[in-house]
Amino acid sequence: MHKIGFFRSIQLKFILIYILLLLVAVQVIGSYFATKLEKELITNFKSSVNDRIELMSYNLEQVFKKERPETPEDSQNPEMPTLEQEVQSVIDDIDTKDFTTLQVVNSQGKVLGTNDTLNYDIVGKKSTEDIVQYALGGSDQDKTFYDPQIDSRVLVKAVHINDKNGDVAGAIYMVVSLKSVYDQLQNISEIFLKASILAIIISAILGILVARTITKPIKEMRRQAQTIARGDFSQNVNIYGTDEIGQLAVSFNDMNDRLRHTYAIVEEEQRKLTSVLENMSDGVIATDVNGIVTLMNEPAAILLGKSPEDCKGRYLLDIVEMNKEQLHVATMADHGSVIFDFGDEENDLLIRAKFSTVLDEDEDTAAYILVLSDVTEQEKIEAERREFVSNVSHELRTPLTTMRSYIEALTDGAWQDESIAPRFLQVTQNETERMIRMVNDLLQLSKMDSRDYKLEQERVDFIAFFHEVIDRFEMNVPEHISFSRELPPQRMFVWIDRDKMIQVLDNVISNAIKYSPDGGKIYFRAIKQKHRILASVEDEGMGIPYDKVDKVFERFYRADKARSRKLGGTGLGLAISKELVEAHQGDIWAKSREGKGTTVFIALPLMGRDRGAGK
Incomplete structure (x- = not known):
């Protein structure tokens, strides 16, 4: 293979990718930083505005709560300031540096004071702003939009004021410029941009140095891949060019062409087997031809009360605690199914093991598969059924035997004996009634077992x-x-x-x-x-x-x-x-x-x- 020039080498590509990734990271971080910073600055600005509004609202509520004569002539104190004067005094005391417009209106929407010294004529006139009307209705609102007149975004807000009775006495209307916030954001963004450019330049220099250290092991990997291509297993790689990575990919793919099909089949079968074993409710144990455990799933471990890791490599009959000298795994496999008793004095536990044989290509036994099932309840029900049938047979046989004996005696001539015949007939009748009661009880139990009855509660x-x-x-x-x-x-x-x-x-x-x-x-x-x-x-x-x-x-x-x-x-x-x-x-x-x-x-x-x- 010919020598690769620098402009076709992976070194250059690595440097370009490194710089592009850094640019993307800087762009993402910058966007996130700018968004978060803008949100934080606006939140702090609004918090500052709200603090001033709360102070102003409190002072205005005190003003509105004062008792005043309906007309100046009715006042006993001629020097007492009017409502408009006190409202204007409160406005003047508040720092309204960022406030483009600040107005206080009464409950009728009449402007009582403003911070606009050039527009005092608006005092006494009715405000026409919709947001003011909402505030007078008890619904405080705010909105933010771009104002082309001042070339900046502004915050418009209206807050209602309560009187001493808790009713709406007026409202505060304000328009606040956000220019200072966005100027600050612009300055920070410029600083961030300059720092990002400097970081990219430094990263490019470091990228060149790092790329040279990466190229040497990649060449060694290429030589190793050619060895693997002669028969060893590896993974698929994509071919993007004729550089070192491309040559390495060719070597891997030469090998992969021979292994892909076989590997795909084996991998699919392995996934199927793993999925089946993990999702089976029954326990599964696999052994080799000698009965040594090679695999055990979790349900089998739970049934046997043993760890799968501890059981691997052990003899199966040692795990189930059977005498291996008297029995061999192959013998149990010939029976097809064996029940193991793992019960103790307190609890019963019966496990049925169904054996199947795995054959190799020569039809010889290669391994054994055991499927374990808990049949404790099944065996208990079967035993109860057998006992029930035996009890019913015994209980019916006793009265039938008695009746048969007495009837035979009557048939043989005892019916002619007036002292014996009535007693024999009475016994026969009693046994008949006992059988009827027994059959009725059995029918009632049968209905209960099948839930074929209804309670009239x-x-x-x-x-x-x-x-x-x-x-x-x-x-x-x-x-x-x-x-x-x-x-x-x-x-x-x-x-x-x-x-x-x-x-x-x-x-x-x-x-x-x-x-x-x-x-x-x-x-x-x-x-x-x-x-x-x-x-x-x-x-x-x-x-x-x-x-x-x-x-x-x-x-x-x-x-x-x-x-x-x-x-x-x-x-x-x-x-x-x-x-x-x-x-x-x-x-x-x-x-x-x-x-x-x-x-x-x-x-x-x-x-x-x-x-x-x-x-």
Whole structure:
């Protein structure tokens, strides 16, 4: 490549660009500086004018507030100055150097004084300025415009003056020249221009020196680029000429022609993969063929509770804490899907890992991809479903087996025995009714689960309502059981479905009666707690083990299964009660001690005053 002359070299171009950038910067800074300076000078000037106007306005208000006779003849003090004289005195005391025009008018627009010594004839005449009329109406205004008569911009302003009653007594009208402001701005701009020219000259000299230091490394970069063009990767460059940068660009582009297509494909695929991994809600782990982790996204780190940086380079089975001697990653990949249990005594955590294999060009395994999903709730629901089906089957099989036994006995001839047949038929009828109740309860729970029911809510005094339910049970309570009511006398209103809440209380009170011993006592209580009412039913029965208290509200759970079936229970009453209470935005729970009895609490939100008043 031939030697490049100075006038075609990058040195000259660099100097020109450097100076042009400096000129642009100076122009931008100058424009910004001039604009800000003009704004600041005008603001300060207006502030100075406003200070004088405020002082003058205060003095004039004192003048207008003085008591004066309507005519000079009525004055007891002949030497007392007139309103016009006092107004003119106030004007004369004010520094009006920059004021082209300064006038004071009364509420009728009549000029009372002016600073224009050559135009005193205007005193006593009515001002015709629109801005004065606005000020007399209580609306102070100002405007700025160019006045060709004085070849300068002027500020026109009108300010109203109040009398002692707070009414508009007059106005101050002024025209202020801004010539001094713009003269000052012009002087500063000239100083800035001279400083800018000096800075450009100095910068041009420095640019020459800097350009020479830059050219030498660029030539070295050109030689290195020719080496890179033989196979190494780099970026695209633009060709603007035949100088050093242009020759360097040719070398880079010779290399780029061979790499552009491949790089574009790889870069696009990399962006797609990165975007997918970052936006996936499931966790993703990539390993090599030996099971060493090479990639882990953030959701996977959250699920495993481990840092992605700490996991990279570690064996997968060490991360999931499995015995690698008994199992290999390839074995799990053959299964396709594996569930890992990361739960502890307090929390359950089940993670499903779906394996997929990455093959190389020879169809050999090159890596493994694991997609992790939290299936804790899914597995819990599935377990509950299986348990529910098992419970339903068991609960239906028991009465059906009993009925079958008695019917077979009747078929074999027991129906002819008048002492046995009625008892067998009664048992069969009881078991049939128990199955009907169970099916009805299951249908009701099914409707609740699908939200296929509607609450007919109304405003109800819960204390009176509670008494009504207790009264109904008290009429038929067994003699060996007694009731104790500890209910407050005041009224507490709740928003409930009476029928549904009666069903809840019936289930709770019935259970208390069933499990109460001979001579037992059932306590009914209700208290007000902030925004809710807390009702409770306490019995003195056998109680429930501490670790099983919360299970009493599960479907088909019985504290004493044999006794519950004997008394006709379906094991669904409290489960239905819990669903109904929660549908009322309430809560239900139990406390119990073995051998000491059980207390069931029902909390319902009290009605607000606004809702209660409207019902």
